[in-house]
Amino acid sequence: MDQVDIAVIGAGVVGLAIARELALRGREVVVIEAAGAIGTGISSRNSEVIHAGLYYAAGSVKARLCVRGKALLYDYCEARGIAHSRCGKLVVATRAEDLPRLEQIAAAGAANGVGDLRLLSRAETLALEPALNAAGALLSPSSGVVDSHGLMTALLADAENAGATLALASAVTGGARDGDGWRLLVGDFELGARVVINAAGLFAAQVAESLGTPAPPLRFARGHYFSLAGRAPFSRLIYPLPVNGGLGVHLTLDLGGQARFGPDVQWLADTDPAKLDYAVDPALAPAFEAEVRGYWPGLPAGALQPAYSGIRPKLSGPGEAAADFCIDTATPGLVQLFGIESPGLTASLALAEEVASRL
Numbered sequence: 046m047d048q049v050d051i052a053v054i055g056a057g058v059v060g061l062a063i064a065r066e067l068a069l070r071g072r073e074v075v076v077i078e079a080a081g082a083i084g085t086g087i088s089s090r091n092s093e094v095i096h097a098g099l100y101y102a103a104g105s106v107k108a109r110l111c112v113r114g115k116a117l118l119y120d121y122c123e124a125r126g127i128a129h130s131r132c133g134k135l136v137v138a139t140r141a142e143d144l145p146r147l148e149q150i151a152a153a154g155a156a157n158g159v160g161d162l163r164l165l166s167r168a169e170t171l172a173l174e175p176a177l178n179a180a181g182a183l184l185s186p187s188s189g190v191v192d193s194h195g196l197m198t199a200l201l202a203d204a205e206n207a208g209a210t211l212a213l214a215s216a217v218t219g220g221a222r223d224g225d226g227w228r229l230l231v232g233d234f235e236l237g238a239r240v241v242i243n244a245a246g247l248f249a250a251q252v253a254e255s256l257g258t259p260a261p262p263l264r265f266a267r268g269h270y271f272s273l274a275g276r277a278p279f280s281r282l283i284y285p286l287p288v289n290g291g292l293g294v295h296l297t298l299d300l301g302g303q304a305r306f307g308p309d310v311q312w313l314a315d316t317d318p319a320k321l322d323y324a325v326d327p328a329l330a331p332a333f334e335a336e337v338r339g340y341w342p343g344l345p346a347g348a349l350q351p352a353y354s355g356i357r358p359k360l361s362g363p364g365e366a367a368a369d370f371c372i373d374t375a376t377p378g379l380v381q382l383f384g385i386e387s388p389g390l391t392a393s394l395a396l397a398e399e400v401a402s403r404l
Contacts, residue, residue, distance in 0.1 A: 049075045051404075052229060052238035054217050054252055056080075057088035058193060058393045059385055060244035061200040066397035067404075068207035075238075076209060077231055079216035079248065084197045087246045088390065090323070090355030092270075092297045092307070095119070095129070095189040096388040099136070100287060103156040106370045106399075111388040112158045114395035115187065118196075121394060125199045127192060128300050134188035134282035135170065137340045141180045146286050151183050161186050176278040178342050188282060192300060193390060200393075217245075220256040226378055227256070240404060243381040247318035247358050250383065258376050261383050264362045265316050266291070268308020269325045271333050271349040277304035278343070285340055289364060291357075292387075294336040305352055306337055312363050313356070325351035360384035370396075374403050 053064045056078035064076045080086070095115055101108035122129040138147050147164060154162050163184045165173070170182040201211065212231070219230035226239040245252045253260035268291065277296065285293035291310040298304055309329070313321075330349045337344050360368035360383060370392075371383040380400055389396070 047234075048237040049073055050238070051075070051240045051242065052077055052227070052236060053242045053244055055244035055246055055248070056083040056201075056211060056213070057086055057244065057246050058084060058197050058200070058390055059246075059382065059396055060242075061197055061204060062393040062397040063242055063244055063400050064209050065200045065204040065207070066394075066401050068204045068209040070401060074204065074209040075236070076204070076211045077215050077217055077229075078211065078213050081214045083201060083211070083213075084194065087355060087357070087386070088193060088197060090353060091193070091387070091390060092295070093190050093193045093299070093390070094282065094297055095131075095191055096391045097134070097154065097162075097185045097188045098157045098159045098388075099150050099154040099162070099183075099185060100292065101153070101157060102369070103153065106372065107388065107392070108157040110370070110392035110395040110399060113398075114388070114392035117394035118191065118391060119189075121199075122191060122196070127195045127199055129189060129191040130300060131187060131189040132281055132298060134185040134284060135165075135174060135177070136183040136185070136284045136286065137170070137177060137179045138181050138286060139178050139339050143286060144181050147181060147183045154185070159185070159187070174279055174281060174283070176341060176343055177283065178340055190282070190297060190300060191390070217252055218255060222378070239378065241379050242400060243379070244385075246385065247321070247356060249358065249381065250316075251318065253381055256379065258379065258381070260381070261360055261371060263316055263384065264359045265313040265321070266357045266359055267311040267313055267354055268357060269311070269329055269354045270305050270307030270352040271325070271330060272352040273304040273306070274348045274350055275345070276302065277341075279304070283340060285336070294333060296337070296341070306333055306349065307352075308355065309333070318356075321356055323354045323356075325354050327351050357386040358384055359386060372399060372403070380404070
């Protein structure tokens with residue numbers, strides 16, 4: 046049986062960031078990924094937004110790691126030449142009666158250490174984005190977007206240059222404590238590891254169960270995205286006020302300036318990640334158009350086209366308060382990450398620091 050110091054299960058952005066951090070600290074690391082390529086799950090099916098830290102409860106792990114992760118991520122992108130844009134974001138209130146909610150979001154962001162937020166009047170908002178329907182907005186200058194695939198490629202390169210190894214098409218199907226470490230069943234062979242880190246995303250609960258350890262119940266929420274035919278008249282990310290389970294159908298811009306809209310929130314009854322359906326029903330377009338026209342009345346009819354969907358693993362369900370990230374270290378030699386949804390991409394480098402600090 047081969048032996049390694051640390052086995053990281055999952056080669057999404059968080060698993061790769063953890064592997065990089067540990068390898069740079071001189072640890073022997075192998076990354077085990079069930080798919081045939083890196084980042085095929087949550088990491089490749091999101092808005093690619095760098096979040097500022099507006100929406101999370103003060104003192105929460107999400108808030109702390111989002112704010113820390115944002116700073117680390119911008120610095121890393123600059124240092125490694127990863128495509129990104131600090132384009133800024135407007136959270137828009139379309140009605141005067143919703144302006145107090147903007148003030149609440151601004152106060153929450155300030156409590157989390159986001160020091161650059163500014164509440165805008167209607168006139169100030171329209172001076173920045175004339176095509177908006179807005180009674181006012183909250184400007185977040187440090188929000189942005191990143192090339193998530195370029196980020197993951199750089200993280201993997203750094204990890205491998207520091208001695209880490211990647212094993213693709215290698216599903217962990219079982220495991221058990223073995224002395225002071227773990228014995229993992231990976232495909233047809235066994236792997237011994239002193240420490241195991243479960244960063245398997247949608248499969249995190251299944252991996253935990255295969256290791257004989259408990260996992261919190263996860264709820265899956267699918268979010269659909271539509272792309273825009275033609276150019277949108279915006280230079281910033283445009284967000285409505287948050288809704289239960291998500292941040293509303295927002296407008297994001299890719300690094301080429303192309304607009305996409307989403308995600309909505311569709312709670313799924315089946316939480317078997319092997320059975321997930323990522324199809325986008327074109328019949329959803331009218332509902333998306335109605336949401337978008339709330340803040341962009343000039344959206345042309347029929348301009349939205351199905352793009353892609355993603356699944357978020359949530360620790361809270363419909364009507365429940367949003368749950369925090371869960372970093373479980375209750376079992377010796379095992380770190381398990383559950384409910385790592387948004388802002389997981391933004392927080393990835395900070396999550397890596399956090400995990401390393403707990404070993």
